[in-house]
Amino acid sequence: MTVRFFHTSDWHLGQFFHNHERDYEHTQFLNWLLEQIQEKQPNALLIAGDIFDVVNPASSAQKQLYQFLTDAHALAPHMQTLMIAGNHDSGYRIEQVEPFLAKFNAKAVGIISKQNQQFDLDRLLVPIYDANKNIIAWCLTLPYLRSAEITGLNEQTTNSQNAIAYLHQQLIAAAKARKQPDQALILMSHAHMQGGETSDSERPIVVGNEEALSTALFDDVIDYVALGHLHKPQKVGQTHIRYSGSPIPLSFSERNYKHQVVDVRIDPKASVTERYQYESLIIPRTVDLIRIREELKDLISAVQALPQGEIEHLNARHFLEIEYTTDAPPPVDLRQQIEMALPPNRYRLLRIARIYQKQTEQHDTFTTVDLKPPTPERLFLNLWEKMGYEQDESVKRDFLTLLEAAQHDLDQKVQ
Structure with missing residues (x-):
């Protein structure tokens, strides 16, 4: 019997982008997804984590999910919706x-529970x-694996890495x-799998000092691996191991992604060549992220050349980022111009940034002034450098592990 399901992830409901809410874009996506569900009638909808953008989402974001x-x-009515928790x-x-x-007909798996010294x-x-x-x-459901939830069970779970391997082995054996x-x-x-291509909007997730996991965790008996966390739709190593990606661009680095939902059909009784069917359902882009990068002398002309036409709804208007280069000081009224x-x-208009350009004999060197708030990781690395220490990847991984543990403690306190 063929099973048909939709694979999606990283909705990040409730996200604010440069202090602008994304409710309109999410509503348009969810309405489009409802149309696909009505037309294709899948057996299941899989949402592979990061349903919300923060651990304590606004009531409007929760309402958006439950209304959907x-x-x-x-x-x-026959379709099951299966959700797992992501690191956000x-x-x-x-739960x-x-x-x-x-x-x-929906189910959420948020944590890894233990009973009688077993998962x-x-x-x-x-x-x-x-x-x-x-x-x-x-469906073998594995939410984001926090070290505190999976270690200390037995001699196979003394640290995060062997606990992750043990959990996968036990779960796949039970499924078999x-x-x-x-x-x-x-x-x-x-999870973040080795070989996956990241954007600048994904929060680093680290388990046991190792950020990326190996696809060797997945037994050949698994017909499809539905991944969440990376926002770019992509295969990881093999055709059946995939990130569906986020439904909307969550940063300017994602503005050229082809956001999609993966429509998967599996017939276990068919031959190997006919057993699997994959179709990318491209999500319509309702709000564009536009970047202008010009020399100062050409900047105003480039702005004036943008497409015309008023958009009544504020949250339906396109996002715009402007970067310019100049050797001379910019005019004081540049933003007004x-x-x-x-x-x-x-x-x-989200951001206007000057890119400082220094000509060298071999190539151009650019330094961008970034006005976004620094991340905890960046603050730590800056302080580390100011104290006179050299960059050390092991120190960075240790810090991210502590950060992950602190986030886990915060998750428990907000309950």
Whole structure:
């Protein structure tokens, strides 16, 4: 029996971008996704983590998710929605509403539980049914793995790395024991895999001093690995190991991504060449991220050349970032000149930055003044350098491990 499911991740509901909310863009995406669900009627929708942008999301972001689940269930009552927590989510929070989720054929796995000095594998193995309530697949759900949740169980879990390997081995073994020949195995995980291409909007996630995990964790029996965390849609090593990517660009480095939902069909009884079908459902871009980079003398002309046409809804207007180069000091009224040149009511001007250019005999060297708030990682590295120490990757990894542990403690306190 063929199982059909949608793979998506990294919604980051509630995100603010340079103090601008993204509610309009998320609403447009979710409405488009509802159309796809109504048309294609998948057996399951997989959301591979980072559902929300912060561990304590605004009520409007939570309402947006729950309204979507309500609407999706009305359009496809047989469809299951399976969610896992990402590093931006509170695993405890997304599990708290389990009775509500069950009414809409949805389930959230936020944390790794333990029972009798063993991982509670039953919670992590979720059956996927067809319309006649036959099990057609098993989903192995692995939320973002925090060190405190997976270590200290036994001699196989003395540190994060061997705990991660042990958890994967145990979970896959349990799935093999339950799997029937006509059932598929799908593993959903929120992790940074080796070989994955990152953008500048992803928070580094570190487990046991090692940021990226190996795809060797996945047994060949797994038919599809649905990954979350990296925002660029991509395959990792093999065709069936994929990041779906985020539905909207979350930074300017992501403005050229082809945001998508992966439509996957698996027929365990078919031949190897016909068993898997993948289709990228391209998500329409409703708000563009536009960057102008010009010499100062050409800057105003470039701004005036932008497409015209007013956009009434403020949150539907396009984001604009401007970078310019000049050897002379810029005019004091440069921002005013730019705003006067902008087509009215179409763009949201986020940033104007001067790029300092120094000519050398061999090449040009650019230094950009970045006005974004520094991350904890950057603050630590800057302080490390000021104290006269050399850059050391092991020190950086240790700091990120401590940062991850502090974030875990914060997640528990906000419950």
